[in-house]
Amino acid sequence: MFRLQGSKVLAVDMTGDAVKAKNGSMVAYDGRMAFKKLSGGGEGIRGMVTRRITGEQMTVMEVKGHGTCWFADRASEINLVSLQGDKLYVESSNLLATDAGLRTGTTFTGMRGAAQGNGLFTTTVEGHGQAAVVSDGPAVVLRVSAQYPLTVDPGAYIAHQGRLRQSFQSGVTFRTFLGEGGGEAFQIRFEGDGLVYVQPSERNTIAGDV
Secondary structure (H helix, E strand, O other): OEEEOOOOOEEEEEEEEEEEEEOOOEEEEOOEEEEEEOOOOOOHHHHHHHHHHHOOOOOEEEEEEEEEEEEOOOOOEEEEEEEEEEEEEEOHHHEEEEEOOOEEEEEEOOHHHHHHOOOOEEEEEEEEEEEEEEEOOOOEEEEEOOOOOEEEOOOOEEEEEEEEEEEEEEOOOHHHHOOOOOOOOEEEEEEEEEEEEEOOOOOOOOHHHO
């Protein structure tokens, strides 16, 4: 149902089914389509409360119809993610579209989110289906295993999936405040079994200022 048309446009073929996509991301469609505005952070009253508490204010729309609908987000690169009952953790600003059957919600990220400048919560997507994630430049998918833990820059991280534990690492010392830091004051360490999506560009973060 999801397919890439080039690296920056997502084509979704629909036969009466639906897809959820970032509000305003439709760039073209053929056939007959209906658009309905939704909200991120989960559906129903629980979703509304979650959005108020977490500040995850992603706005999405449901697109339903017969034909093909094309989506894009400011010429960002698009990466397809397949979920087989597992959970994807992704910053709401990086989530372009999901199968309508996938459940969305929010989860606490702790210091990782603070270091990224994206707040203390992030968006989750779970179930069976496909999701489309955008990145600033072609993302790389890095495997984490018991033998090979992974450390990434908070500004380059965009998403992860699998059975992963994450911890926040800080290299801030007294020398950092004297302007003699190593240039990579904060990192995120992943351990376990899963995949981490990293973009070849670093967004502005707290780490970038120390």
